[in-house]
Amino acid sequence: MHGIGAPVASIPPAAAGGSPGWRFVTNHARVLETIARDPAIRLRDVALIVGVTERTAAQIADDLVRAGYLSKTRDGRRNRYEVHGELPLRHPRHQHRTVGDLLRFLDAPPGGDSA
Numbered sequence: 001m002h003g004i005g006a007p008v009a010s011i012p013p014a015a016a017g018g019s020p021g022w023r024f025v026t027n028h029a030r031v032l033e034t035i036a037r038d039p040a041i042r043l044r045d046v047a048l049i050v051g052v053t054e055r056t057a058a059q060i061a062d063d064l065v066r067a068g069y070l071s072k073t074r075d076g077r078r079n080r081y082e083v084h085g086e087l088p089l090r091h092p093r094h095q096h097r098t099v100g101d102l103l104r105f106l107d108a109p110p111g112g113d114s115a
Contacts, residue, residue, distance in 0.1 A: 025106065027050055027052055027056070027060055028060050028063065028064065029102065029106065030049075030050045031046055031050055031052075031057055031060040031061060031064070032064055032069065032070070032083065032099070032102075032103070033103060033106045033107070034046045034049050034050060035061070035064075035070065035081045035083065036083045036085075036103050037107075039080055039081045039082060039083070040075065040078060040079075040080050040081075041081075042078065043057045043058050043061060043079075044057075046061070061081070067090070068084060068087060069083065069084055069087055069099055070082065070083055070084070071084065083099065083103070084099065085098060085099045085100030085103060086098055086099070086100060087099050089101075089102060
């Protein structure tokens with residue numbers, strides 16, 4: 001058993017790129033991250049990037065709009081989104097963190113966090 005900070009002899013297969021059947025980051029977070037990177041992105045493209053159906057991407061985007069994490073406006077024939085990064089995360093244990101904190105974490109380069 002390894003404690004925090006204890007050296008690990010090997011990387012588990014899932015962490016090395018294998019597919020464990022689940023992920024630590026939800027599809028809601030991945031859709032939000034994808035839209036934050038390109039606020040004019042089409043949901044079809046969001047779906048391809050995240051690996052969900054277009055319908056699922058649309059449902060997730062609608063969830064995020066209803067919750068206030070995204071605003072959606074029409075820009076010609078397309079939608080443009082605005083992420084409200086100042087809002088707290090939903091879970092009571094994580095409400096001291098904001099959506100912006102989450103997006104910065106997801107966008108951090110590998111090995112960039114030495115704290």
